[in-house]
Amino acid sequence: MSSTVSDVSSKKHAFPAAARQELIALLGERAVLDRREDLTLYEYDGGVDKHRPDMVVFPKTAEQVKKVVDLARKHHLQFVGRGAGTGLSGGVIPRCGGLMVSFARMNQIEKIDLENERTEVQSGVVNLDVTLAVQTNGYFFAPDPSSQRACTIGGNVAENAGGPHTLAYGVTTNHVMGLDVVMPDGSHFQTGGLEQDLPGLDLTGIITGSEGTMALVAGAKLRLMRQPELVKTVLAIYNTTKDAADTVSEITARSITPVAVEMLDGEMLRMVEEATHAGYPMDAQAVLLIEMEGLREAVEEQVEQVRLACEACHCREFRIAKDAAERDLLWKGRKNAFGAVGRLSPFYYVQDGVVPRTRITETLLEIYRIGEKYGLKISNIFHAGDGNMHPIILFDARIPGQLKAAQLAGDEILSYCISVGGSITGEHGVGMEKMELMTKQFSEDTLDTIKDFKNLFDPECRLNPGKLLPLGKCCGEIHQQAGTEY
Amino acid sequence: MKVESPASPAQLAEFMRDCQNANQRIELAGARSKARMGGPIADPDVRIETKQLNHVLAYDPRDLTISVEAGMRYSDLTALLKEKKQFLPIEPPFSNEATIGGILATHSSGHRRRLFGTVRDLVIGLEFATLQGRTVQSGGMVVKNVAGLDFAKLLTGSFGTLAAITKVNFKLTPAPMGSKTFLYQNASASEVFAKRNLILKSVLQPASIDVLNPGAAATLGLPARFSILVEALGSEKVLNRYQSELAGFQAFDNDIWNGIREFTPNWLKGHPNGHVLKLSTQLMQMEKVITALPENYAAIGRAGNGILYVHTPAAATIPTGVKGAIEFSPAQRQPAEQLWPTPGNDLPLMQKIKHYFDPNSLLNPGRLYGRI
Numbered sequence: 001m002s003s004t005v006s007d008v009s010s011k012k013h014a015f016p017a018a019a020r021q022e023l024i025a026l027l028g029e030r031a032v033l034d035r036r037e038d039l040t041l042y043e044y045d046g047g048v049d050k051h052r053p054d055m056v057v058f059p060k061t062a063e064q065v066k067k068v069v070d071l072a073r074k075h076h077l078q079f080v081g082r083g084a085g086t087g088l089s090g091g092v093i094p095r096c097g098g099l100m101v102s103f104a105r106m107n108q109i110e111k112i113d114l115e116n117e118r119t120e121v122q123s124g125v126v127n128l129d130v131t132l133a134v135q136t137n138g139y140f141f142a143p144d145p146s147s148q149r150a151c152t153i154g155g156n157v158a159e160n161a162g163g164p165h166t167l168a169y170g171v172t173t174n175h176v177m178g179l180d181v182v183m184p185d186g187s188h189f190q191t192g193g194l195e196q197d198l199p200g201l202d203l204t205g206i207i208t209g210s211e212g213t214m215a216l217v218a219g220a221k222l223r224l225m226r227q228p229e230l231v232k233t234v235l236a237i238y239n240t241t242k243d244a245a246d247t248v249s250e251i252t253a254r255s256i257t258p259v260a261v262e263m264l265d266g267e268m269l270r271m272v273e274e275a276t277h278a279g280y281p282m283d284a285q286a287v288l289l290i291e292m293e294g295l296r297e298a299v300e301e302q303v304e305q306v307r308l309a310c311e312a313c314h315c316r317e318f319r320i321a322k323d324a325a326e327r328d329l330l331w332k333g334r335k336n337a338f339g340a341v342g343r344l345s346p347f348y349y350v351q352d353g354v355v356p357r358t359r360i361t362e363t364l365l366e367i368y369r370i371g372e373k374y375g376l377k378i379s380n381i382f383h384a385g386d387g388n389m390h391p392i393i394l395f396d397a398r399i400p401g402q403l404k405a406a407q408l409a410g411d412e413i414l415s416y417c418i419s420v421g422g423s424i425t426g427e428h429g430v431g432m433e434k435m436e437l438m439t440k441q442f443s444e445d446t447l448d449t450i451k452d453f454k455n456l457f458d459p460e461c462r463l464n465p466g467k468l469l470p471l472g473k474c475c476g477e478i479h480q481q482a483g484t485e486y
Numbered sequence: 487m488k489v490e491s492p493a494s495p496a497q498l499a500e501f502m503r504d505c506q507n508a509n510q511r512i513e514l515a516g517a518r519s520k521a522r523m524g525g526p527i528a529d530p531d532v533r534i535e536t537k538q539l540n541h542v543l544a545y546d547p548r549d550l551t552i553s554v555e556a557g558m559r560y561s562d563l564t565a566l567l568k569e570k571k572q573f574l575p576i577e578p579p580f581s582n583e584a585t586i587g588g589i590l591a592t593h594s595s596g597h598r599r600r601l602f603g604t605v606r607d608l609v610i611g612l613e614f615a616t617l618q619g620r621t622v623q624s625g626g627m628v629v630k631n632v633a634g635l636d637f638a639k640l641l642t643g644s645f646g647t648l649a650a651i652t653k654v655n656f657k658l659t660p661a662p663m664g665s666k667t668f669l670y671q672n673a674s675a676s677e678v679f680a681k682r683n684l685i686l687k688s689v690l691q692p693a694s695i696d697v698l699n700p701g702a703a704a705t706l707g708l709p710a711r712f713s714i715l716v717e718a719l720g721s722e723k724v725l726n727r728y729q730s731e732l733a734g735f736q737a738f739d740n741d742i743w744n745g746i747r748e749f750t751p752n753w754l755k756g757h758p759n760g761h762v763l764k765l766s767t768q769l770m771q772m773e774k775v776i777t778a779l780p781e782n783y784a785a786i787g788r789a790g791n792g793i794l795y796v797h798t799p800a801a802a803t804i805p806t807g808v809k810g811a812i813e814f815s816p817a818q819r820q821p822a823e824q825l826w827p828t829p830g831n832d833l834p835l836m837q838k839i840k841h842y843f844d845p846n847s848l849l850n851p852g853r854l855y856g857r858i
């Protein structure tokens with residue numbers, strides 16, 4: 001499921017021996033990888049592009065991250081940060097080679113302060129580990145991307161990660177209070193803090209979601225939330241995808257505010273059911289997984305209102321998970337969906353377009369039309385409550401032309417999302433995958449300002465080059481190869 | 487001073503570029519309701535007003551999103567949403583005059599932020615005009631969107647020192663079925679904060695949790711004691727549950743929140759030399775800070791968020807060891823060290839961003855407490 005990106009750098013020499021020695025002196029032998037077979041493990045993420053770094057280093061502290069950046073600058077190396085590599089848009093692919101800074105060993109939860117509803121973590125801490133550390137006390141960390149068992153807080157910050165429950169609780173940026181950052185020039189700052197509304201410009205807000213192009217994030221101060229009293233999960237089963245999609249509008253129109261509304265189309269739910277036995281009906285055309293949380297009284301009322309909305313849209317069956325085990329099983333099906341797809345099709349391409357919630361039905365129909373046009377099967381599992389579509393395009397890379405067809409189909413789907421007032425990415429990021437589509441969504445002025453902003457903090461374009469912007473707008477390295485003199 | 491009132495965002499961008507070319511200092515103005523906020527603007531040559539930019543650009547209630555121009559008044563917007571049984575839970579001070587652009591630029595917020603957050607959390611997209619004459623977009627009209635840089639965060643709370651906000655897109659909330667207010671008073675602050683702590687640890691999810699010191703309580707016509715006000719939203723069943731859980735509280739008139747929302751404007755009217763400090767505390771720090779204040783100060787704390795507004799009759803300083811800024815002060819300029827005494831080590835990054843957008847310091851010079 002991968003394609004190697006053309007090598008946009010112009011490497012003339014091997015990785016400088018002095019840099020290698022100094023990095024080993026700084027971090028130790030066991031914190032540096034540069035054998036080809038080791039580097040191969042770091043050449044990809046969850047997307048379709050890949051490119052090998054020249055060296056991977058594993059700092060343990062923010063101070064070491066700063067010194068690594070200083071060394072990279074001294075030796076004119078380009079560098080990119082990496083959490084768990086679960087990203088879906090090529091955000092961590094070192095497309096010019098160079099140094100990869102892995103945060104895998106910066107995995108300490110440094111402080112938990114429940115009374116103040118805060119925790120302080122190193123950026124390599126796994127997302128789910130934050131909730132696991134506080135859930136027995138009745139708290140949780142809200143952003144819950146599907147990869148939450150593996151993905152790291154640093155990666156969540158870089159991509160401004162979402163998840164099913166962001167419908168109610170917001171995305172990563174709504175839960176990050178402050179950051180410990182090392183800028184591309186080696187300067188080391190703390191933005192924000194444990195308190196809200198600190199005076200000054202919201203640097204935490206602009207760095208979050210900058211896809212690892214503005215700063216390396218070494219640590220974060222996070223907001224914790226109190227677990228709700230009651231959670232109810234329902235499965236609504238439909239004979240047509242249109243009825244399921246219409247239910248999403250109906251729920252909004254009836255002023256019901258679930259915490260999650262997930263949709264699986266027929267293709268998808270059969271793949272998931274075969275893999276997980278979550279209890280999804282094999283003959284349905286779509287299901288909605290809807291969750292309500294909060295005070296007992298409020299949840300009970302909402303379940304009833306949701307039932308009425310589903311019935312008004314011709315739902316065939318409405319099941320309420322009777323206990324936590326059944327609820328977990330339903331969610332297991334949802335969260336392991338990509339694994340389920342992998343059983344049937346070793347190659348797939350996930351998209352992340354967003355449309356207004358009233359346009360879901362027509363967007364699904366358009367996705368199916370595009371699938372037919374390219375002769376590719378496309379199944380859908382997505383955050384319907386947010387209008388965040390995740391078409392999964394199945395293909396076989398061994399058949400010449402299929403990868404290209406999958407990419408073209410993906411671009412066509414995203415172009416359609418833009419045409420109905422949507423966005424090319426709800427939570428996966430632009431990365432290197434959707435760079436060229438940025439021109440369709442944003443004005444020339446906007447792209448120029450993003451470019452200026454990148455240049456402001458990284459004039460030599462050392463940090464994660466060749467991302468976010470169309471190649472013509474990217475900082476000069478792609479054309480001039482400044483800084484790739486080694 | 488010249489006053490310009492552009493009729494379109496494009497014209498506003500042109501005015502901005504012209505001022506930059508002529509090296510003229512600009513005051514950006516919405517309704518000018520918060521002229522005393524964030525440090526006075528030093529001798530502007532031109533005032534650019536957004537009052538003609540007051541249109542709704544897109545509103546489909548079924549999508550729970552709306553796009554408006556920055557000069558639209560908050561009160562007009564809320565009236566429009568009310569017709570469709572929707573609302574924007576900002577509850578900012580100066581709510582009758584304030585414009586959307588001004589609310590964002592000053593990061594104005596209100597008592598319901600415990601449940602709904604602030605404009606920082608509710609904005610899904612915006613456009614702004616720069617001194618280069620560019621019109622720049624951030625986000626869009628969908629509720630989830632990570633394409634591009636989140637300039638909306640950077641502009642929120644920037645006090646118009648970087649660029650002029652021209653359009654704002656919000657996600658909306660269905661109007662609550664009902665609301666109920668609960669009050670508890672005690673001479674002892676620790677008793678009041680003990681009640682607050684019980685709520686924070688409970689499964690209750692009130693929209694508002696405000697603590698008042700005796701000075702603020704008296705100003706609002708309550709007995710002069712430490713007080714905690716809780717606002718719950720929901721159906722009758724839900725509100726009854728709050729009633730039974732909030733032992734020792736009495737049900738109280740919902741109108742008290744109007745007084746809370748407009749507390750700062752009313753205080754400033756009555757105290758021409760008065761100051762308003764905005765202190766950012768941690769939840770468990772607030773009690774210590776509020777009890778250390780002099781008796782003639784009136785303090786309202788967002789006790790579920792840690793924000794404490796301290797209203798003083800005359801000049802005052804930020805308490806030692808507490809983060810924050812003097813949010814409102816009289817028109818005469820005070821030193822930056824006094825307005826915002828303890829910036830973090832990231833101040834140079836902020837100054838670099840300011841220099842990029844406004845290399846000649848023409849835009850709202852003196853705002854952001856004179857530091858940027």
